[in-house]
Amino acid sequence: MSGLWNGWGLAFRFLVFPGFLFSVVVGLVLTWVDRFVSARVQWRKGPPFYQPFADLAKLLLKQTIVPKGAAASVFLLAPLLGFAAMCITSVLLFYVNFHLQGSFVGDLIVLVYLFALPPLGLILGASASRNPLAAVGASREMTLYFGYELPFLLALVVPIVKSGGAIRLGDIIAAQQVSGPFLYSVSGVIAGLIVLVTIQAKLGNVPFDMAEAEQEIMSGVYCEYSGAALAIFRLTRAMMFFLLPLFLVTVLWGGLADWWAIPKALAIVVLLILMRNTNPRLRVDQALRFFWFFLGSFGIIAVILAFLRL
């Protein structure tokens, strides 16, 4: 790509602006928004804005325990897997949105795989921790992953079809700039709703939080994590909370290169929070059935409608 991508420019991009620091800070502020709106829904005051930062400072400086008999290297490296993936995702997403010609063929598929790495890290870490409750959480996370990936991919076929078979995000955004955002059509609305629900599942938020059910399996996949490793998991989650709505805006709602992208992403975040606060937790088999048979059939309908140019 261009000359900006070498040396200090590259380091700056990965570590400061679209990458690590920026997405972590915005993600943590969004987790505060999450807790604040939840508090208001439940008629209470809610934590102060620096709460996620205080949590993080405390966790980073606490003791990190590796349980006896655990596979220590996998246990400690697993959090970094999803974290690294989210850093790359943030750089890629911003670069593609602001340099439409700079994207490469298939970056949509790369992003789909990068978003699959955080649950993979969770499953690996939980399985390495030698805790039966974490193993239950890992198996639930795995089932959930296979559940939501099918409707997610079906929904992503819609922007591909509508932009005439492009799998470059640059081309998808350019097609939306010509014809208006894909969301403003029947198939686009269906695909948008499907992506919204799968984002909720990817974040492990409440209707789909059976993998880290605090009340029944003691935080499940996070059960054995403490200190800095837990902090990295929380950071990854905060970054996903920021990047997944941006991804939805990019593929279906006209891209990020205009000021309207900020209220759009915030609207998606608020929808996610309200969904979290008005639903009870599902069982994992109910979630699987919901994703495959209900959302999956809607995904197929959306793809057919997209082929019919609706």
Add this chain to the structure above:
Amino acid sequence: MSKLGLWGLKKSPWVYHVAAASCNNCDIEILELLTPRYDVERFGIVLVGSPRHADALLVTGVLNRKSLPRVMEVYEQAAKPCLVIGIGTCTCNNHIFMHSYNAMGPYDKYLPMHAYIPGCPPKPEAMILGVVKALSKL
């Protein structure tokens, strides 16, 4: 611990609730603290599901021969630094179980206690005050 970590610890003490043979009244009062009426999430206090995440263990009830090894094990599993706060008169001096054959208390014979909050059960306001005092001594 550094200054930053101490600030973080004071602003977000995550609590884990250890019910060591309590009569269940203290536990109900603890749960009342987390309801919207008292809303201790204002102070960053969250109830966590695993002792590995805990910054403070809230122990309730009289310590007896059965529960002592369990409480010790939970304390060893918690990531340090970790406060231990006894809720209720039972934790202070065995209370109505004083002459019972299997009461082992008080807790500070076995654990580094940071605060006792007396009362049967203590008022939620008293618990908030006790936790604040324990934190300000750090």
